Amino acid sequence: MSAAHFIAARTAASCIHCGTPTQGEEFCCSGCEAVYRVIGRLGLSEFYSRKAEGVCFKPAKPASSSAKQYASWDVWLLEQDVRRFTVFATGVHCSACLWLIERLPQVAPEIITDARLDLARSIIDIELAPDARASQVGALLDSLGYPSELIVDPGGGEEKLRRENRRQLVDLGIAGALAGNVMLLSIPMYAGLQGTNARLFEWLSGALAIPSFFYCGRSFFRSTGAFLRRGVFSVDVPIFIAMLVAFMLSAVSLIRGRPDLYFDSLTALIFLLLASRYLLARLRQEGLVQSNRLYAKTGAAPYLIGERFEPTLGSELDCDGILRSGSGWFSRSFLTGESAPTLLRAGDAVRAGFFFQGSGGSDRVEIEVTATGANTLIARMIEQIRCMDAQRSRLDHLYERWAKALLMAVTAVALATVGFFWTNGQAWSGIERALALLIVTCPCGFALGVPLLTTLLSRQAVSRGLVIRDVDFLEKIGTINHVCLDKTGTLTRGAPEWVSGRCPARLQPVLSAMAARSCHPFSRAIVAKLAPQTTIVLESFEEKPGIGLSAKFDSKIYALERHSGTAEALSFVVFLEDGREIALLGFQDALQSDARTTVTDLLDRGIGVSVLSGDNRSAVAEVGKSVGLSAECMRSRMLPEDKASAVRALQATGAKVLMVGDGVNDALAMKTADVSLAVYGGLETALKTASAYSTRPGCRSVIESLKLSDEMKRVLRGSFVFSALYNAVSCGFAVSGNMSPLLAAVLMPLSALTVFTYIAFSLRSKA
Amino acid sequence: MSIVYWMVPFSLLLGAVFVFAFVQSARSGQYDDLETPANRILIEESHDTGGTNER
Numbered sequence: 001m002s003a004a005h006f007i008a009a010r011t012a013a014s015c016i017h018c019g020t021p022t023q024g025e026e027f028c029c030s031g032c033e034a035v036y037r038v039i040g041r042l043g044l045s046e047f048y049s050r051k052a053e054g055v056c057f058k059p060a061k062p063a064s065s066s067a068k069q070y071a072s073w074d075v076w077l078l079e080q081d082v083r084r085f086t087v088f089a090t091g092v093h094c095s096a097c098l099w100l101i102e103r104l105p106q107v108a109p110e111i112i113t114d115a116r117l118d119l120a121r122s123i124i125d126i127e128l129a130p131d132a133r134a135s136q137v138g139a140l141l142d143s144l145g146y147p148s149e150l151i152v153d154p155g156g157g158e159e160k161l162r163r164e165n166r167r168q169l170v171d172l173g174i175a176g177a178l179a180g181n182v183m184l185l186s187i188p189m190y191a192g193l194q195g196t197n198a199r200l201f202e203w204l205s206g207a208l209a210i211p212s213f214f215y216c217g218r219s220f221f222r223s224t225g226a227f228l229r230r231g232v233f234s235v236d237v238p239i240f241i242a243m244l245v246a247f248m249l250s251a252v253s254l255i256r257g258r259p260d261l262y263f264d265s266l267t268a269l270i271f272l273l274l275a276s277r278y279l280l281a282r283l284r285q286e287g288l289v290q291s292n293r294l295y296a297k298t299g300a301a302p303y304l305i306g307e308r309f310e311p312t313l314g315s316e317l318d319c320d321g322i323l324r325s326g327s328g329w330f331s332r333s334f335l336t337g338e339s340a341p342t343l344l345r346a347g348d349a350v351r352a353g354f355f356f357q358g359s360g361g362s363d364r365v366e367i368e369v370t371a372t373g374a375n376t377l378i379a380r381m382i383e384q385i386r387c388m389d390a391q392r393s394r395l396d397h398l399y400e401r402w403a404k405a406l407l408m409a410v411t412a413v414a415l416a417t418v419g420f421f422w423t424n425g426q427a428w429s430g431i432e433r434a435l436a437l438l439i440v441t442c443p444c445g446f447a448l449g450v451p452l453l454t455t456l457l458s459r460q461a462v463s464r465g466l467v468i469r470d471v472d473f474l475e476k477i478g479t480i481n482h483v484c485l486d487k488t489g490t491l492t493r494g495a496p497e498w499v500s501g502r503c504p505a506r507l508q509p510v511l512s513a514m515a516a517r518s519c520h521p522f523s524r525a526i527v528a529k530l531a532p533q534t535t536i537v538l539e540s541f542e543e544k545p546g547i548g549l550s551a552k553f554d555s556k557i558y559a560l561e562r563h564s565g566t567a568e569a570l571s572f573v574v575f576l577e578d579g580r581e582i583a584l585l586g587f588q589d590a591l592q593s594d595a596r597t598t599v600t601d602l603l604d605r606g607i608g609v610s611v612l613s614g615d616n617r618s619a620v621a622e623v624g625k626s627v628g629l630s631a632e633c634m635r636s637r638m639l640p641e642d643k644a645s646a647v648r649a650l651q652a653t654g655a656k657v658l659m660v661g662d663g664v665n666d667a668l669a670m671k672t673a674d675v676s677l678a679v680y681g682g683l684e685t686a687l688k689t690a691s692a693y694s695t696r697p698g699c700r701s702v703i704e705s706l707k708l709s710d711e712m713k714r715v716l717r718g719s720f721v722f723s724a725l726y727n728a729v730s731c732g733f734a735v736s737g738n739m740s741p742l743l744a745a746v747l748m749p750l751s752a753l754t755v756f757t758y759i760a761f762s763l764r765s766k767a
Numbered sequence: 768m769s770i771v772y773w774m775v776p777f778s779l780l781l782g783a784v785f786v787f788a789f790v791q792s793a794r795s796g797q798y799d800d801l802e803t804p805a806n807r808i809l810i811e812e813s814h815d816t817g818g819t820n821e822r
Contacts (some may be wrong), residue, residue, distance in 0.1 A: 095806040102810070105786055119803040166793050173789045184778075197771060733779065 016048070017145070029528050035145040035470040042107045044100055045617060051096035070138025073150050083128045087138075089146040092122050100144065111136050123151070149239050168281060172274045175216035182208050186264040206254050209263040217270045240405040243269065245438045262431075265748045272752055276451040301409075307369050311356040320371035323348050329358035340496075347521060352376035353664075357520070358543060377574050382669060402720055406727065410441045417735050426567055429737070437734035440744050441727040449719050449755040456763050457712055464704050465696035466678075473691040476708035479656050483602055484600070484647060484669065485704065486661035487623055489677050490699055494662065495661035498525045498761060500586030503575060509536045510558055511575060514551045517541050522587050523549070523560075523572055548573070591626055594698040599627045601703050608655065609633060611645045614665055621672040627630045645671035661690075677702060715762050719755050726751045 015025075020641075027033040039047055077085060101117045101124060114127035126137055134150070141148045166180050185205040189198060197303035214221075220243065223236035246262040253260040262349050308324060309679065310315060327639035329341040332354050342356040344350060350367055353376075359365050370712035415436040422428025456466045466537045468474070488494050514538045515526035520543075539552040555577050563584065570586040592598075602609050610633045613620045615634040624634040635646060643659075659666065661671035667689040670676035678690035680697045694701035730747055733739045792798070 097811060098803060099810045102807070116803075118803055119806060120800065159784060162796070165799070166796065169793045169798055170790050173793065177786045177789075181779065181782055185775075200771075200775075204779075311770045590801055655772050 007405065008055045018305045022506075023338040034141065037396065039100070044103055046106060046222075046714065047096050047100050050095060050099055055162045055349045070135035070142075070150075073134035074140050076150060077128070083130075085128070085134065086123055086125050086126065086151045087141070087148040089117075089122050089124050089141060089148040090123075090149055092117060092119065092147045095119075099145075101141075101502075104140070108140060111140060117212070149640070163280070165620045168274070169276050171216050171280050172271070174273050175271040177211055178208050178212040178216070179264075179271040181205075182212070182264050182267045186261075189261070201256075202254055204345050205263045206251065207262070209247065209250070209267055209277075212270050213243065214269045215274060217243065217273060235631075238403060239273065240268075242438055245435055249435050249528055252623045258397055262744060265744060269748065272448055273632070276448045279451050279455050297749070305369055305372065307367070308366050310366055310377060312362060313356060313358060315356055315640070317350060317352050317354045317367070318372075318376075319369045320349070320351050320369040323350055324368045326363035326365040327398065328365045329357040329360055330356040331357055340377075351378060353378040378664070380551060381664070407454075407721075410727070410731070413731060413735065433735055433737055433739070436739040436744065437731060439735055440730040440739060440747055448752050449759055452756060453712060453715055456759065457708055460706055460763065461692075461705070462695075464692055466692055466701050466708070467695060468692045470691035471676075474705070474709045474712045475676060477658060477677075477705050478713055480607065481659050482650055482655040483658045483660065484597075484611070484650070485609065485611050485699070486663065486666050487611055487615055487620055488589065489594075489661055489662035491595045491623055491627060492590070492591055495699075496521050496525050496587040496589045497583055498522075498529050499588045499590065500570065501572075501584045503583045503585070506573075507558075507577070510538075510551070511560075512536075513538055513553075514541065514549050514560060517551075518543050518549055520572075522585075525587055526585075536560075550646040561745070591623065592698045594700040596627045598699045598703055599629060605706065608651075610635065611644075612638050612646055612666075612669065614638055622623045644672045647672045658702070662701065677705065711763070717760055719758055722755060722758060723751070726754075 014392060015028035015032050017036045027036065039045060046463060046684050073382075079084075085421055089101070092098070098117050100117055101115055103327065104112050105117050109129060109618075111129055111132040112126055113129045114125075116125045117123070118125070127139065138148055138150075139754045157576055182205045185201045185208070188201055193201070213612060217240075220236050220240040224240040227237045231495050242264060246266045249260060250262045250266070253256075260504075274280060311328070323344055323346050324345055327343060327345040330344050330350060331341045332351075341355075343360050345360070349370075352371075356365075414437050417434045417437065418427075418430040419426060421433070421675060454474070458471075461474075470476075485491055508530055511526060512530040514528075515523035517523075517538070536553065541549070541551045547558060550557060550559040552558070557576075559576040559579075561574050561576065564576045570588050573585045573587065574581055575583045575585060599609055605749050609629060610630065613623075615636060619634040620634045621631060635642075638646065643666060647657050647659060651674070653671075657673040657675075659676045660679060661667075661676070662679050666678075670678070670689045676690040676692075678693035679699055679701065692705060724749075726748045730739070730751075733743065
């Protein structure tokens with residue numbers, strides 16, 4: 001298929017690659033165009049006829065991929081001496097992506113010999129061609145619009161998880177088979193079968209209930225054991241008590257030849273519980289798989305402590321150090337969230353993760369190494385975040401509190417029943433009624449309903465642009481009363497945009513060619529706006545960090561220089577031809593279009609808002625003014641640790657905090673906060689740390705998640721009311737002595753089914 | 768009714784066979800990824816019927 005075919009087939013103006021509406025252009029950005037060209041060059045244009053309308057992810061940055069970026073993959077593969085590895089690919093989402101990726105061994109056999117994609121988990125299993133390097137694979141995937149990450153799994157965590165998963169599934173299957181058979185054996189009894197055959201069926205169902213209870217239900221034994229030893233209450237405990245009572249009562253009845261058998265209810269209950277557990281575990285794992293991923297960046301440290309070296313232009317530092325001589329421009333985005341470089345002078349500290357953008361003067365730039373590898377600031381920060389992951393405390397679930405209350409009420413009624421009948425001289429009858437009561441009134445409606453509700457809501461969240469990683473996210477976010485927002489990338493778009501000034505059409509290729517050679521945020525903004533071109537070859541090019549760019553073309557000198565004037569938060573750059581001003585270009589890190597409404601909505605809900613930013617005071621104040629926040633809510637010049645302590649300070653005053661951010665510099669605060677959300681375009685560390693992340697630009701996702709949480713509360717309240725009613729009615733039957741085994745067998749699964757139906761329908765009606 | 772003494776053990780045995788088959792397939796990882804194969808089968812098919820055809 002030809003490119004022309006696609007262009008003709010387009011009806012409205014939208015990006016050919018990602019489907020974002022545009023103002024008549026073929027592509028929304030140069031990133032999409034680059035990806036489109038790569039796909040075309042590999043002969044995989046069929047991708048566009050396969051993909052669903054307008055759902056392709058926009059590449060996060062103009063694809064400037066090089067094998068160099070993925071050099072750490074080579075190091076890791078060499079150390080491990082393997083040729084098969086797995087990567088996590090961002091942006092795979094539909095069968096067209098599956099087709100594209102699994103086609104790679106055919107179109108690029110010199111790099112990849114086999115590729116298998118797990119669509120649900122976005123994981124690609126790759127076999128490397130004999131003479132290829134892993135970094136080539138990384139660059140290839142990146143150029144196709146799937147920036148990827150190597151999965152390093154030293155502890156075998158993934159493998160353990162997979163085995164655990166299979167074990168749960170096996171248990172579920174066995175429990176289902178046993179429940180089905182017990183059910184079949186019980187039908188003749190309900191139909192009124194008497195005599196020896198009835199005895200045979202009774203004993204058989206009893207025999208089948210034994211493995212169901214003791215083998216499939218062993219996790220309930222375990223959690224009850226934990227409760228007895230350490231006092232850790234969970235909803236398992238009342239369920240286990242009900243199951244144990246049902247089993248013992250049925251066993252006694254079986255031996256004494258009485259008709260009170262609950263084996264069918266018991267096995268069905270175990271099956272349903274395991275099914276809901278399995279559902280929830282699958283959901284939880286999607287989050288776990290991601291947080292298990294490690295940084296492959298801790299390769300061999302190339303430097304020794306105390307050694308001095310000269311950084312290469314445009315490179316990322318891989319050690320901490322002190323600037324000993326000269327001055328240099330460094331981009332410190334991981335620390336401050338700002339991508340514009342700052343000037344550091346001799347004596348200033350530099351950190352691993354800084355990008356060296358050029359010397360600030362004529363002196364040689366020299367850095368003395370102070371820390372390498374795991375001792376660098378960034379490595380320590382990541383380690384700290386990982387540790388906090390492990391010690392995170394258990395959430396006291398809302399439904400568990402309800403279950404506790406229910407259990408206490410039921411126990412009280414049961415004791416009262418025994419007491420009443422005891423004093424009237426009918427002790428045995430009292431005990432029987434109390435046992436029936438314990439069996440039929442169990443909080444299993446919740447135990448089954450809550451996982452179902454969480455699963456359904458997570459699905460809905462995805463369609464609203466929200467990927468939930470922490471299963472408790474929706475419940476937690478419902479309790480917050482303070483939101484901390486990052487500025488750059490969260491409230492604002494995160495990168496400056498070229499908003500004013502026009503360049504004459506004849507010089508646009510020159511401007512574009514110059515900007516393409518620089519990695520300054522303003523240059524990137526120019527590249528993103530102008531069509532990329534390859535026809536122009538500059539005769540010379542020089543970048544003076546902090547001052548500007550200059551180039552020679554067609555024997556004229558062109559220059560892009562910073563202009564001192566600022567107005568309304570715009571920064572200006574002047575474009576010169578032989579010293580003559582051609583254009584004055586204005587740049588601005590624009591607010592997200594929904595920033596203001598989001599803040600207003602939050603304040604309307606009575607939720608406090610503060611902004612924590614690493615940027616300077618005036619820029620932060622400007623944003624505060626335009627979203628309508630007072631100056632004391634705006635905190636500027638905050639380092640990652642400061643953000644975390646600001647969150648802690650808020651928590652100390654009793655606030656429940658939601659942290660919204662996008663960068664490594666927010667990650668620590670995200671972990672400290674009660675719940676966190678990473679916005680679209682965030683860095684991988686932020687995405688991995690956050691309890692949920694947004695797949696759509698803007699900060700509206702905060703409001704969306706609050707709405708989903710309201711939804712959850714509403715449905716939970718409804719099922720609680722139903723459960724209370726059901727329990728009250730069945731309580732009446734049990735205490736009055738009318739609870740026959742048949743009635744119990746009907747009521748128990750019926751209650752769970754009703755809760756299911758209620759949840760499914762109340763969500764559907766809103767969706 | 769004595770047929771019951773044959774049929775019941777037989778049905779239980781049959782059930783056990785299926786459970787065994789299920790356990791084997793689960794342990795060999797056939798249920799690890801439920802989403803991708805469903806998509807993959809569509810791809811192979813349309814590829815075989817002619818990759819160059821414009822649909």
